[in-house]
Amino acid sequence: MLDDLDGRLLIDGQLCPAEAPDIPVCDPATGEQIGVIGHATSQEIEAALASARRAFRPWAALAPKARAEHLHRLGNVIAADADAMARVMTQEQGKPVNEARGEIMKLAETCHFYAEEATRVHGETIPNDTTDFDSTVIREPIGVVAAITPWNYPAELVGWKLCGALAAGCTIVIKPAEITPFTALAIGRKCIEAGIPQGVVNIVTGPGSVVGQALVEHTGIDKIAFTGSSKVGLHIQRSATSVKRMTLELGGNCPMIVTKSADLAAAVQGAARRSFRNCGQICIAVNRIYVARTLYEDFLTALGATADGLTVANGLENPKADLGAMASAEPLNKTKEHLADALEHGARLLAGGHAPEGFEKGYFFRPTVVADCTHEMQIMTEETFGPIVGVAPFDTLDEAIAKANDTTYGLASYVFAKDADEIRYLSRALDYGNVAVNNVDAGIINAPYGGRKQSGVGYEHGREGMLEYMNFKHIRTRFEVPEGA
Ligand code: NAD
Numbered sequence: 001m002l003d004d005l006d007g008r009l010l011i012d013g014q015l016c017p018a019e020a021p022d023i024p025v026c027d028p029a030t031g032e033q034i035g036v037i038g039h040a041t042s043q044e045i046e047a048a049l050a051s052a053r054r055a056f057r058p059w060a061a062l063a064p065k066a067r068a069e070h071l072h073r074l075g076n077v078i079a080a081d082a083d084a085m086a087r088v089m090t091q092e093q094g095k096p097v098n099e100a101r102g103e104i105m106k107l108a109e110t111c112h113f114y115a116e117e118a119t120r121v122h123g124e125t126i127p128n129d130t131t132d133f134d135s136t137v138i139r140e141p142i143g144v145v146a147a148i149t150p151w152n153y154p155a156e157l158v159g160w161k162l163c164g165a166l167a168a169g170c171t172i173v174i175k176p177a178e179i180t181p182f183t184a185l186a187i188g189r190k191c192i193e194a195g196i197p198q199g200v201v202n203i204v205t206g207p208g209s210v211v212g213q214a215l216v217e218h219t220g221i222d223k224i225a226f227t228g229s230s231k232v233g234l235h236i237q238r239s240a241t242s243v244k245r246m247t248l249e250l251g252g253n254c255p256m257i258v259t260k261s262a263d264l265a266a267a268v269q270g271a272a273r274r275s276f277r278n279c280g281q282i283c284i285a286v287n288r289i290y291v292a293r294t295l296y297e298d299f300l301t302a303l304g305a306t307a308d309g310l311t312v313a314n315g316l317e318n319p320k321a322d323l324g325a326m327a328s329a330e331p332l333n334k335t336k337e338h339l340a341d342a343l344e345h346g347a348r349l350l351a352g353g354h355a356p357e358g359f360e361k362g363y364f365f366r367p368t369v370v371a372d373c374t375h376e377m378q379i380m381t382e383e384t385f386g387p388i389v390g391v392a393p394f395d396t397l398d399e400a401i402a403k404a405n406d407t408t409y410g411l412a413s414y415v416f417a418k419d420a421d422e423i424r425y426l427s428r429a430l431d432y433g434n435v436a437v438n439n440v441d442a443g444i445i446n447a448p449y450g451g452r453k454q455s456g457v458g459y460e461h462g463r464e465g466m467l468e469y470m471n472f473k474h475i476r477t478r479f480e481v482p483e484g485a
Contacts, residue, residue, distance in 0.1 A: 001084045002091065002182060006035040009044055009205060010188035012051035013198025019044060023178060023206065028094040029314040029325035029362040037181045040204040040211045045173075048202040049220045052144045052171040055199030060141045060169035068115040071166060074194040075111030078104060081190070085155070087316065089183045093154055094325030094363070095278055096315035100155075106445070107159040107187070113445050114163035117466050121168070134477050139470040141169030142245055143222030146215035148208065148236075149184070150228045151177035151327050152281040152385075157249075158184050160460040161225040162191075166200065168469035170223070173202045175212045179328055181205045208232065217241045223469065227283075230409070230454045247458030247468050250451060251383045252283045252411030255404035256440075257426060258299060259397065259417040260292040266438065267416035268302040274414065274440035275389035276310060276367040279326045280335075283455075284412035284434070284442045288373065288380045289391045290400045296393040300371050303391070304350035307367040312356045323387060326363040335365055335386025338379045342370045342390060345377045352387070375406060383409070397422065401429045410452035412442040 007021030018038020025035050038044070059067070078085065086100035093100070126135040147161035158174055165172045176184035184203055191201040204211055208228075215221055216236050223245040226236055230250040237246065256274070258267045274286040291299045315324030326332045339353060352368030365387055373380050373390035380390050394400040404413060412434040415426045427435045433450045434442040443449040443461060450459035458468050 001088055001186060002035055005088075005182050005185040005189065007038055008185055009038050009040060009048070010185065010191075010201065010203035011044065011048045012202070013192060015185070015189060015192070018205070025092055025179065025181060027091050027362075028327050029316065029364075031361050034091050035182065037178070037205040039206040042214065045204055045211065045214050045218075048173045048204050049144065049218060051199035052173050052202050053220060055197060056141075056144055056171045059166075059171055059197060059200050062169070064118045064121060067167060067169065068118045070194060070196050071111045071115035071118065071163060074190060074196065075108040075115065077190045077193045078111065078187070079108040082108070085183065085186050088186050089154055089180070090315045090324065092180045092182050093151060093327050094315060096313070096321040096324045097319035099278065099324075100315070103153060103155045107155045110156070110159045110163045110445055114167040114466060117463055118167035120463075121466075121470070128476070132479055134479065136475045136477070138473050138475065139467070140473055142469055142471055143170060144220060145170045145172045145223045145225055145469065146218075146221045147172055147174045148212045148215065148224065148226045148228065149174065149176050151180040152278060152283070154180035154183035155187065157227045158187055160465060162187070162201065164460065164465045165225070165469045166196070167466050170469045171200045173204060173215060173221075175204055175206070175208070175215055178205070178207060213239065223247075225468070230456075233456060245468075247460070248456040249283070249458070249460060250411075250454060250456040251409060252285070252451065252455055253287050253381065253383050253407045253409040254284055254412045254414065254432075256286045256289045256414035256416065257394075257400045257404060258289065258291040258295060259400075259415070259419065259422050259426075260294050261419035261422055262292070262295065262416040263418060263438070264295055264298060264302065268299060268306055270414065270416060270440040271303055271389065272306040272310070272367070276307065276323060276387045279323050279331070279365070280387040280389075281327060281331055281385050285385070286389055286414060286440070287384060289389060290394045290403055291391060293393040293395055300350055300369070300391060304369050307351035307369050310367050312359070312364055312366060314359075314362070323367060325359075326365060326386065329363055331385045332363045332365055335368070335384055335388050338377075338382070338384045338386070339368060339370065339388055342373060342377045342379045345374065346372065347377060347379075347390065348372050375403065381407065397425060401426065405429075405431045408454040411455035412436065414440055414442070
C-alpha cells in the first residue's frame with residue numbers, strides 16, 4: 001500500500017504526484033526510510049482549496065441520507081482493509097500492529113457514527129413575544145475546513161474531523177503531521193474507493209510552519225480544526241488573518257487520584273494502561289498519580305512490577321507487543337529529560353529508566369515509574385508525551401484536588417474510588433473536560449470530548465463534534481391570518 005501513496009497529494013479526487021517530493025519519512029523502529037512526501041507548493045495548496053470550494057455547495061446540497069450513505073461506505077472500505085492500513089501506521093508511527101489495527105477499526109466506527117448523526121440535524125422553533133411571529137433556527141454547514149493533525153493517533157485524529165465535517169456538509173483539506181502522512185493518504189485513498197465526490201476530501205503534506213501556516217492564514221478557509229500542542233494551537237489562534245471558526249484540541253497534563261476506598265488492582269491496571277499505551281504519546285495519558293498514603297507503597301510495588309512485565313518490541317515484528325517504538329527522537333529525549341530532572345530533585349526510580357536491550361537503533365524506552373514526586377519536578381507539571389509516570393502520596397482529598405488542578409491544562413483526569421461520596425466530590429471538583437471514574441477511557445465516540453484552559457476550545461466526538469462544523473441561522477417570519485379564514 002505504501003508504494004501507491006509515496007510522494008502523493010490528494011487533490012480534486014486524484015492521488016497525484018507532488019511537485020516537490022523531498023521530505024523523507026522513516027520507520028521509528030529501525031531508522032530506515034520508508035518513503036517520501038511532498039512539500040506542497042503554494043499552487044498545490046491553492047488547487048486543493050479551489051477543489052474543496054467547488055465541491056462545497058453540491059456536497060452541502062445532498063440529502064443528509066445521501067451523505068450518510070457515503071460515510072457508511074467509507075467505514076466499510078476502511079474496515080475491509082484494516083490490516084494493510086494498520087501496517088502502514090506501524091511503519092511510520094511505531095505502535096504495535098494490533099494497536100494500530102484497533103485504531104483503524106475505531107476510525108471505521110467513527111464513519112458509521114457520524115453517518116447516523118448526519119441524518120439527525122434538527123432545528124428549533126422558538127416562541128416569540130407575539131403569536132404572529134415564528135422563529136426557526138436551522139443549521140447549515142460552515143464551508144471549507146482545514147484539518148491540521150498530529151502524529152500520535154494518525155487515523156483517529158484525522159477521522160474525527162473528516163467525519164464530523166462531511167456529515168455536517170462541509171468539505172475538507174487535511175494537513176497531516178510530517179512524520180505520519182501515509183495513514184492520512186491511505187484514508188484519502190479509501191475516500192476515493194468509497195466514491196466520495198471529487199474535491200470533498202483533499203490532503204496536502206509538508207511542514208506545519210509552511211503548509212499548515214498557509215492554510216491558517218488563507219481567507220478561503222472557513223474553519224480550522226486543529227489537534228496538536230498548546231504552543232502551536234496558541235500560535236494558530238494568534239496568526240489567523242481573517243475571522244474564522246476554530247476548534248483547538250491541545251496538550252494535557254492529566255492526573256489520576258487513587259483514594260483509600262479504591263480497588264487497588266484495578267487502579268494499578270488502569271494506571272499502567274493509560275500511562276504506557278502508545279508509549280504515553282496520548283494527550284489524555286496519565287502523567288501523574290496521587291495515591292492515598294495508606295495505599296501508597298502497595299500501589300508503587302504493584303505498578304512497578306506491572307511496568308516491568310510489559311513487552312517492548314518492534315511493533316511490525318511483534319504485533320502483540322505492549323509498547324512499540326516511540327514516534328521520533330523528540331518525545332524520547334523529553335522523556336529522558338523529565339526522568340533526569342525528577343531524579344535530580346529526589347524522586348525514586350521504581351521501573352524502567354532505560355532503553356530495552358537489543359534496540360539500539362530505534363526510539364525505544366522501557367515503561368518507567370518514578371515515586372515521591374513533587375510539583376518541583378517537570379514530570380508533574382509538564383506534558384511528557386512518553387512512557388513515564390510520576391507518583392506522589394496524599395493525605396486529604398482536598399490536597400489531592402489542589403495538586404490535580406495545579407496546572408494550566410484541563411483535558412482529562414482519572415479517579416479510582418469505590419466510595420460514592422468520594423467519587424461525587426472528586427468528579428465535581430476536578431477542573432477538566434473529561435473525568436473517568438474507575439476506568440481510563442476518557443474519550444468515547446458517543447460523548448463530547450474537549451479540553452479547557454490551555455487544553456483547547458471546542459469539542460470532538462458526539463453530536464457536538466458535528467455541530468462544531470455548522471452555523472446556526474435564525475429565520476424570523478411574520479404571519480397573518482389568511483384572508484377568508
Ligand atoms: P504539533 O503542535 O507540533 O503539530 C501538530 C500539527 O500542527 C502538525 O501537523 C504540524 O505540522 C502542524 N503545525 C506545526 N506548526 C504549525 C503552524 N505554524 N501552523 C499550522 N500548523 C502547524 O503537535 P505534535 O507534536 O504533532 O502532537 C503532539 C501534541 O498534540 C501533544 O501536545 C498532544 O497533547 C496534542 N494532542 C492533543 C489531542 C487532543 O485531543 N486534545 C490529541 C492528540 C494530541
